Amino acid sequence: QSVLTQPPSASGTPGQRVTISCSGSSSNIGNNYVYWYQQFPGTAPKLLISRSNQRPSGVPDRFSGSKSGTSASLAISGLRSEDEADYYCATWDDSLSGVLFGGGTKLTVL
Amino acid sequence: EVQLVESGGGLVQPGGSLRLSCAASGFTFSSYTFNWVRQAPGKGLEWISSISGSSSNIYYANSVKGRFTISRDNAKNSLSLQMNSLRAEDTAVYYCARAVLYPAEHDYWGQGTLVTVSS
Numbered sequence: 001q002s003v004l005t006q007p008p009s010a011s012g013t014p015g016q017r018v019t020i021s022c023s024g025s026s027s028n029i030g031n032n033y034v035y036w037y038q039q040f041p042g043t044a045p046k047l048l049i050s051r052s053n054q055r056p057s058g059v060p061d062r063f064s065g066s067k068s069g070t071s072a073s074l075a076i077s078g079l080r081s082e083d084e085a086d087y088y089c090a091t092w093d094d095s096l097s098g099v100l101f102g103g104g105t106k107l108t109v110l
Numbered sequence: 111e112v113q114l115v116e117s118g119g120g121l122v123q124p125g126g127s128l129r130l131s132c133a134a135s136g137f138t139f140s141s142y143t144f145n146w147v148r149q150a151p152g153k154g155l156e157w158i159s160s161i162s163g164s165s166s167n168i169y170y171a172n173s174v175k176g177r178f179t180i181s182r183d184n185a186k187n188s189l190s191l192q193m194n195s196l197r198a199e200d201t202a203v204y205y206c207a208r209a210v211l212y213p214a215e216h217d218y219w220g221q222g223t224l225v226t227v228s229s
Contacts, residue, residue: 002154035214037155044205044219045147045155056217088155090214097169099145099157099214 003028004089004102011108017077020105022089024070028100032092034072036065039086039104048087049074076107084109112136112218114206119223126196126227132189132206132220140164140184143209145216146191148202148225156202159191160213169213174200196227 005023012018022034036049047056049065052072064075072091076083089102118130132144145160159180160169168180179192189206203224207216 033212033215035216037216039155044222045216046219047215047217050210050215050217051212086154090155090157090216092212092214096172098171099147099160101147101155101157104154 002101002103003093003096004091004100006087006089006102006105008103009106009108011110012076012079013110014079014081016079017075018079018107019076020074020087020089020107022072022074022102024072024091024100026070027095028070028091028093029067029072030070031094034065034067035090036063036074037088037090039088045088079109081109083107112208114208114218114220116204116206116220116223119204119225121226121228122196123229124197124227127192127194128196128225130191130193130204130206130223130225132191134187134189134208137208139182139187143167143213144180144182144189145207145209145213146178146180146189147205147207147216147219148200149205149222150199150202153202157214160209161189193225196225198227201225201227 033051037045038048039045052067053065177195203222208218
């Protein structure tokens with residue numbers, strides 16, 4: 001059971017907008033930046049959203065991140081088949097003095 | 111070009127030890143915090159340890175505290191993870207990951223090395 005809670009699955013059709021949530025607490029999301037990672041089977045994760053809402057170079061602007069209080073969200077607009085992957089949120093936890101990952105969300109493009 | 115290459119994975123018996131290495135190139139190694147992150151088969155990502163550029167700040171997940179030791183050699187651009195008292199639940203792909211500024215901000219990852227703990 002992860003301290004950061006994500007829905008295990010999400011889905012959408014091509015062109016749709018999908019959001020993935022990440023819920024935490026005041027000691028983690030509430031007081032730190034949130035990061036989002038995209039992972040395809042058999043490969044290392046890739047940084048998708050940095051510092052809650054910034055896109056690293058090369059990440060399409062279809063991907064966006066937001067944070068409010070102790071929750072964060074990843075939004076994917078104009079969904080494409082190649083977006084089908086696992087998505088993880090991550091942040092630092094001040095109480096645990098460690099990095100936390102959410103349990104991950106498997107995105108299916110129908 | 112930034113490169114992180116892990117090595118040292120393999121099959122080990124429960125209670126045994128293993129040492130993972132991560133060779134870095136293409137950037138000033140000593141300027142960055144590094145993390146080890148693992149992923150059990152079919153499971154999610156789990157952070158296990160972090161070490162700052164000067165090794166002055168080291169953190170461990172509760173699941174490995176007292177059994178694993180992270181270290182680095184800035185002269186050799188190398189990161190290590192000494193794993194002792196291994197358990198079946200330590201079976202996973204282990205990734206080294208570079209942190210940009212904040213510990214959870216991993217901009218580069220290695221390809222991972224598989225550790226299997228089994229008799």
